[in-house]
Amino acid sequence: MTRGLVALAIVALFAVPWLVTNTFFMHLAIMVLMWTALGAAWNLLGGFAGQVSFGHAAFLGVGAYATMIFHLKLGLAPWYGLVLGGVIGALVSLPIGFICFRLRGPYFSLATLAVAEIIRIIAINWETLTDGPVGMLITTLPELRVLGQPVDWESKTPFYVMIATIVVAVIGATWAITRLRFGAYLLAIREDPDSAEAVGIDTVRTNVTALALSAFFTALTGGFYAIYFRYIDPDAVFSIALSVEMVFIAVVGGLATAAGPLIGAVFLVTLAEVFRERFQVWHLIFYGLFMMLTIRYLPEGIWGRIGLLLGRRG
Amino acid sequence: MALLEVSGLTRHFGGVRAVTDLSFTVAEGEILGLIGPNGAGKTTAFNLIAGYLRPMAGRIVFAGRDLVGLKPHAVTKRGIARTFQIVKPFRKLDVLENVVLGAFLRRRGRREAEAEARLVLDKVGLGAKIGVPAADLTLAEQKRLEIARALATRPRLLLLDEPMGGLNPTEIDQASLLVQRLREDGITIVWVEHVLKAIMKVSHRVVVIHHGEKIADATPEAVVQDPAVIAAYLGGARDGHAAA
Amino acid sequence: METLIQSLVSGVLTGSLYAMIGVGLTVVFGVMRIINMAHGDLVMLGMYGAFWAHVGARVDPFLSIVVWMPLMFLFGMAIHRFLLRKVVLGGELNTLLYTAGLSLFIANLALFVWTGDYRTIKLSYAVMPLRPFDIAVPIPLAISFGLAIVITVALYWLLARTDMGRAIRATSQDAEAAALMGVNVERTATITFGLGTALAGGAGVLLAPSLYLYPTVGEILVAKCFVIVVLGGLGSVPGAIAGGILLGIIESLGAVYVSVAYKDLIGFVIFLLVLLLRPAGLFGVGKS
């Protein structure tokens, strides 16, 4: 029954571009999915293992820059760069993890924030690699044929399919993790790291693994960001605000739930994009407000509350 | 050969000499009581053995291998499980899941781990509380849960840190029964307790520490008559700490 | 040699203001064990307070501190009383996330009301820097430095000599023991948050004539703030003062001897090293 619903949802997800022609709506859908992917990737670490990172923009930026650099400097098609960027994001996360996981709670959060700022400053100043503050631009995306058909980069459809695939992958991974011993271990670490060690859980290794997975998906989405917007600069992709927004999507949707980030993104991003049309900053005012209201009145998030109402375990 | 052999164990915190040159052994199948007034260094000794603190000096040899420098999880894998004096359950998870997390150490699959967890929970008398979040248990139940979680890792040596601390007399009697049952199962236990009556009844041997140093190591009957022990406990009693 | 002295002097001057911001964050952490992500935005509010006092009411920005600090004190108490008090019970991570939301809310509300324009305060009496011993000392910074010292001394007096100060220090050391000794911990927390907010706002007022102001300046300030309090040891007031001055010096020496571009990097790298190697701060007085 659940399995059928999930299959139906996936089919519906991929059917959207063939049912919708409105460009604004397609853009909205792509933004919702992009933030779903980011929120879900963050949730792997922040929601399940309870390690609140304020520095995930670092991985988004690394993925975006890797995609751009491979394309512009080495001529690698960006869709390969995107996957490679994900791997690089995961690799970059390893030393960061081994450093930051020596700290707990808010200290961990502050450390991730510092690491992200360090990476941002490096990206601004390492001009031979990143072109510095002027940013990087893809003027035209290279030709690509799928099933013999040339892809139309002027339409939103190929981007939609790309990001929908990433979302299915990250939510699928989350769902799989909740079934495995690994997922149970993450929750144990969130609940009490000392007790987790006492039952034989290598908390540092488990956290580092979760971070690497989370960084992989975040960087992958960063690569998508680069392809979709075709322009990035350090302040755009490495900003603290971006890290904080990822946190909000996951918290408002529901920490440690597979579908929560989707709900959070639908809710917050729709709001944001609708308001952005008229007032530049209103959406961030609302983000802040919703964050406060959620923590105060709905700490389990929207999807978490629905789960509780349906009487599910966990 | 002893299962656990601690020698010269030392750890100070600034000026506080929490544990100094502590040596003792535990034989397979033995129940060793570790007693001493409040602040004597008992919990610190456990933290050193279980890998939560690094000793400044000394060796901890378990089943022939030195444990010093291992992280707590590695110590647990080697077969030493502990409980915490101040209970640390996985608060939001239910009772079953708490113990399943212990059982996962030796059994990867959820079904086998759950089966094992249920057995252990029945043994400690929490079989009826399986679906309750750990945070909602009474203190006595949480102390049992700590024991169940530790047992589920299938330890060769169990370190119990005041499993009766803070309990009322009825609960103490029940807990005492539980430890006796574990003793019948042949598990090796080092048991820290404040409540001397219970520990004297169940232990094969008792080590007394005071100000971080060992002052006695003998049978329960011999220890209660040891003048050094009596003096230490009277000193402790004046601070209002010693019980029984 | 001259450059060295010059950058040491400007480092200390800026550092005194950093110290004041850091002290505000650290007293709040000491009493409540919360890290206030919105602290930088409270500084930003103080900066705009000074700006509007100057532009709107033609009041000297430094003088406006006598209005803004008490107002910010009340504002902070209100934030704690009506918003934070319940959230703190939910644990430190909840509080962290909540104040991150508060930060976004305040900063973007300010962006909406005051737009993203960069503004500066021009003081007629502060065009030329003072030149004692051939060292350039910008007048606004010199005045700020003097006032920061006065405020810090006043704070020390308050903490050391008044009942409220004693309550704050007791709660900071051990909240449970303080409660047993009859300290109203809840009320102390509210007042402490007010105090922290007043210090943030006051520092903002003092910073305003020396910095560009724009609504999201808090983002940069709060990051610096974390560096400061971690350097000095979280929860320690003298630590935060030392940490602030140290960061001021590091930045100004770094700008001269390393590079302007990487000067902010140095702060963060030291921050990470201290977090990892000396979690109680450089002087070992913080609460980890």
Ligand SMILES: Nc1ncnc2c1ncn2[C@@H]1O[C@H](COP(=O)(O)OP(=O)(O)O)[C@@H](O)[C@H]1O
């Ligand atoms: N992490 C620590 N830091 C500083 N002092 C500690 C620490 N842990 C324990 N102590 C001190 O070491 C001494 C022994 O404590 P502990 O081992 O808990 O005693 P017991 O368990 O026998 O009551 C006490 O004086 C205690 O205050």
Ligand SMILES: [Mg+2]
């Ligand atoms: Mg103890």
